[in-house]
Amino acid sequence: MPGSxxxxxxxxxxxxxxxxxxxxxxxxxEGFRALAPDLVTLQETIDDDQVPGLxxxxxxxxxxxxxxxxxxxxxxxxxxxxxxxxxIGLAVTPxxxxxxxIGRLALAEIATPVGRVLLANHKxxxxxxxxxxxxxxxxxxxxxxxxxxxxxxxxxxLTGDFDATPDAxxxxxxxxxxxxxxxxxxxxxxWEHAHGGEPGHTFTPENPLVAGGEMPLERGRRIxxxxxxxxxxxxxxxITRCERIxxxxxxxxxxxxxxADLSPL
Numbered sequence: 490m491p492g493s494x495x496x497x498x499x500x501x502x503x504x505x506x507x508x509x510x511x512x513x514x515x516x517x518x519e520g521f522r523a524l525a526p527d528l529v530t531l532q533e534t535i536d537d538d539q540v541p542g543l544x545x546x547x548x549x550x551x552x553x554x555x556x557x558x559x560x561x562x563x564x565x566x567x568x569x570x571x572x573x574x575x576x577i578g579l580a581v582t583p584x585x586x587x588x589x590x591i592g593r594l595a596l597a598e599i600a601t602p603v604g605r606v607l608l609a610n611h612k613x614x615x616x617x618x619x620x621x622x623x624x625x626x627x628x629x630x631x632x633x634x635x636x637x638x639x640x641x642x643x644x645x646x647l648t649g650d651f652d653a654t655p656d657a658x659x660x661x662x663x664x665x666x667x668x669x670x671x672x673x674x675x676x677x678x679x680w681e682h683a684h685g686g687e688p689g690h691t692f693t694p695e696n697p698l699v700a701g702g703e704m705p706l707e708r709g710r711r712i713x714x715x716x717x718x719x720x721x722x723x724x725x726x727x728i729t730r731c732e733r734i735x736x737x738x739x740x741x742x743x744x745x746x747x748x749a750d751l752s753p754l
């Protein structure tokens with residue numbers, strides 16, 4: 490909550506207004522208000538009153554660019570002013586639409602009680618055969634973050650719907666398991682930090698909104714993340730808690746979200 494030394498960060502793909510939106514809206518609004526996150530990144534939002542209606546008062550909200558014809562895209566919300574917002578296109582191959590919200594990184598600097606935070610919403614391509622693009626997008630996004638930091642000592646919190654599982658090369662790159670494109674970085678995966686090797690699927694047929702959707706053969710994957718950038722000795726913030734959200738009926742979306750509590754070391 491504002492003024493405390495705990496930073497609560499949530500990310501979730503809310504699936505626009507698909508399905509029974511009236512029912513889902515109530516589930517999401519009640520859940521987010523009980524959760525009371527400080528920083529929020531949302532994917533598949535509509536740039537009208539949807540996000541304010543879900544989060545309630547007390548947030549500055551920015552709808553990111555590259556909206557689809559039905560106005561779908563991503564949004565960032567913060568309890569403190571969002572400063573120096575930048576959006577970087579990640580059209581790394583001809584298969585990536587250059588002006589889409591998919592294949593885009595958003596970076597926002599925010600002064601919080603735990604220190605100055607660079608909050609990143611990373612949205613690579615979702616198509617299953619596009620891991621090559623996701624690898625290139627991860628490298629481009631990591632380079633953009635390092636350029637934005639310019640050697641400054643900011644906390645970096647990386648969030649979003651990455652559409653890749655922990656064993657994928659793009660996620661191994663983010664987690665410091667391998668290099669790509671002559672670059673290596675390391676971000677602490679808050680779910681892994683809190684739960685070890687538990688699957689933690691965030692897109693799973695256990696959710697009937699997935700089982701009845703466009704991917705009826707889906708087996709379940711963990712593809713939504715909150716990560717904290719590491720220095721030489723570990724993450725710059727202590728990860729005190731990480732949980733899935735909206736992972737029980739009644740379901741708010743076809744994705745489960747992720748929330749992490751971060752504290753100063």
